[in-house]
Amino acid sequence: MSKILPSKIGQRLREEFQFEEKPYFDTQPEKESTALIIVDLQNDFLPGGALAVPNGDETIPVINQLQKQFDLIVLTQDWHPKNHQSFASSHENKNTYDVIKLNGMDQVLWPDHCVQGTEGADISSELDTTKASLIIRKGMEPEIDSYSGFFDNGKLKSTGLIGYLIEKEIKKVTVCGLAADFCVYYTAMDALDQGFDVEIVINATKAINPDEFEEKLKNFKLKGGTLREFNLN
Numbered sequence: 001m002s003k004i005l006p007s008k009i010g011q012r013l014r015e016e017f018q019f020e021e022k023p024y025f026d027t028q029p030e031k032e033s034t035a036l037i038i039v040d041l042q043n044d045f046l047p048g049g050a051l052a053v054p055n056g057d058e059t060i061p062v063i064n065q066l067q068k069q070f071d072l073i074v075l076t077q078d079w080h081p082k083n084h085q086s087f088a089s090s091h092e093n094k095n096t097y098d099v100i101k102l103n104g105m106d107q108v109l110w111p112d113h114c115v116q117g118t119e120g121a122d123i124s125s126e127l128d129t130t131k132a133s134l135i136i137r138k139g140m141e142p143e144i145d146s147y148s149g150f151f152d153n154g155k156l157k158s159t160g161l162i163g164y165l166i167e168k169e170i171k172k173v174t175v176c177g178l179a180a181d182f183c184v185y186y187t188a189m190d191a192l193d194q195g196f197d198v199e200i201v202i203n204a205t206k207a208i209n210p211d212e213f214e215e216k217l218k219n220f221k222l223k224g225g226t227l228r229e230f231n232l233n
């Protein structure tokens, strides 16, 4: 099989696949073609966790309500082996939040978090996951970090999420969860790259560094992404 550039995956799949599935019911077309991606709503990213995002728990009631607007819901789950190279503990004489070069890319060194099989890696029990049809696990390669739900940070390997969304005839994705300035942002940017319409629900996400998130949002909007605030009723 020839090597496909990650940037072309969505384009190629849309060109090659033809769907003739008949819908079971007549539903609203717009709702049908939009998916919600809930990023990394895991114990370690919540207050009390190893890499807690400030006020991250405030997103949960919003996301639980928000899900009512969607038929297709995907969760992502950070899922690291315990020697992961994104952990400061994997490097001698390094502190958490130092930035190093890892395989030529800038890498923030995090506290150990979301280690496979630990309680910290579990999806929060406060999150309603009843309607989620897919959980994408990421960050499993020890040598490379993976902020986005679509690719690792070097865009070397795809998680398969593009194909899933295209096969489900999704045109627009809504992104929420944790953390806004890392995994939410990179998931949203990759979705834009793949030709989806993308929105971030701004009160359904929290940043590790809100100032950095503000800066990154400029790129997101410049690329065609939109922001929405969801009103809790």
Ligand SMILES: [Zn+2]
Residues within 6 Å of the ligand: 078, 079, 080, 086, 113, 114, 139
């Ligand atoms: Zn991680």
